[in-house]
Amino acid sequence: MSTLTKDVLVEMIRDKVGYPVKEAKEILEIILEEIKLRLEDGKDVKISGFGKWTVKEKRARPGRNPHTGEKIEISARRVVTFHPSDKMRDQVNRNQSND
The missing domain is CATH 4.10.520.10 (IHF-like DNA-binding proteins)
Known part of the structure; x- marks a missing residue:
């Protein structure tokens, strides 16, 4: 069983939605950053x-x-x-x- 990483998620977004790798990575980073910011704010x-x-x-x-x-x-x-x-x-x- 392999670990689910950001790179794997980016590839999944690219494959399933058809976005280029750069855009898929940006989308994932935006989502993860928003989650982190909310948690940092408690x-x-x-x-x-x-x-x-x-x-x-x-x-x-x-x-x-x-x-x-x-x-x-x-x-x-x-x-x-x-x-x-x-x-x-x-x-x-x-x-x-x-x-």
Whole structure:
């Protein structure tokens, strides 16, 4: 199984829609950049039938270095989570059971 990369997506857009590679790449970059900008602003991104990305705030908390056992402070940060839509989850599970 190969990894789905930006280059593969560009080729798919080119093949399925007939756009030249340069235009297909620009379209993909615009979409990805818009998603990134929304997430940077702390906004959710929802694509119907696909899923939803959400930014969550994590508080600072105590932790431990797994190599040395030393106690450390894990700093506060934001994390992005993805939740697939019910439709996506059902489709993935349906395809899994066919293997």
